[in-house]
Amino acid sequence: MFFAVGLQVAAVAVLALAAGVGFDWSSAGFLVLGGAAAIIPNSLFALRLAIQRGKPAESYPAVFFLGEFAKIGLTVALIALIAQSFPAINWLALLIGLIAALQAPLFALAARRRDSH
Secondary structure, eight states: OHHHHHHHHHHHHHHHHHHHHHTOHHHHHHHHHHHHHHHHHHHHHHHHHHHHTTSOGGGHHHHHHHHHHHHHHHHHHHHHHHHHHOTTOOHHHHHHHHHHHHHHHHHHHHHHHHHHO
16 A cells, blocks of 8 residues: 555656646646645555554455545545635646546556566
8 A cells, every 4th residue: 555655656746847847836836736635645544554454354344445435535625725725726737646646556556466477
């Protein structure tokens, strides 16, 4: 799980750097904010799953699904907070950061699958 969060951070950092150099640093900032709206809930969820290790297996599905719902709710709340805090928001950069962070764990799955072969 923490590997996936690391990939999210790396993907958003690379895109933000590219946006800052190629466009402007304001866009890079909104890209980071969009990525953070996904990375923060995912890192809290990963921490919760790590705490759950070693406990009875019967409780794991409940923790997982409640964590997923909390993660989605926190992501939506963070996006709403960003939208309220910045009147001149760059929605494109924010959404690119959010999408990049949400898609990065797919690369973790691909990397794990490739390593197992």
